[in-house]
Amino acid sequence: MFLLREKNILRLLWKSEKKLTTSQIAAELKVSPRTIKADIKRINDILKKHSCRIQTKQGVGLWLNYDESGGRYLELIIYGDGESYVSVENRKYYVAAELLLHRGYTSMEAVANKLYVSKGTVVNDVAELETFWNRFGITFIKKVKYGIKVEAPELKLRLALIEALKQVIKREGRISENTALQIFLEKTDLNAVREAILQSESRFHFIFSF
Secondary structure, three states: OOOHHHHHHHHHHHHOOOOEOHHHHHHHHOOOHHHHHHHHHHHHHHHHHHOEEEEEEOOOEEEEEEOHHHHHHHHHHHHOOOOOOOOOOOHHHHHHHHHHHOOOOEOHHHHHHHHOOOHHHHHHHHHHOHHHHHHOOOEEEEEOOOEEEEEOOHHHHHHHHHHHHHHHHHHHHHHHHHHHHHHHHHHOOHHHHHHHHHHHHHHHOOOOOO
């Protein structure tokens, strides 16, 4: 998605505590200011889809402007795998987990926005998982203006979610495990989890260790 020099421009702006000029960036990367201006135009064409951009003001300099979602995206570009949360090969399991976590209706657009891909990409990923859905007896209910939701017995849904996350972690290791936590645990009520653990310990007379 981004060329190496374009990523370096983003890194410089991200790490800088003050605004930088085109000439300063050009000198750092050993190219002409004209090249940097062309790079910034291309970068902004991509960033505009993700609630962030490189702001420029004559006589002031350049800086990154972003909201919370845009900041997360920039961190992934700068420190992550370079393009998105996950590799193309394993993205479909993130899509599966996201759908399985929503017991109500959700939209393909919402899933796509979370993974920084297009709606068409998510639709294709769901289709490629046909064998996976069949394995757990999962079907989809579609409703206009609401989106889709997964349908299956609760145990099957939980087993499918576990399998989807296992596939992600097994295939990509620690980086993807951290990414999975970042994506999926943000919506988890950790107090409820803690209470459930305490109740289980009291009921079955044993202590969980971590």
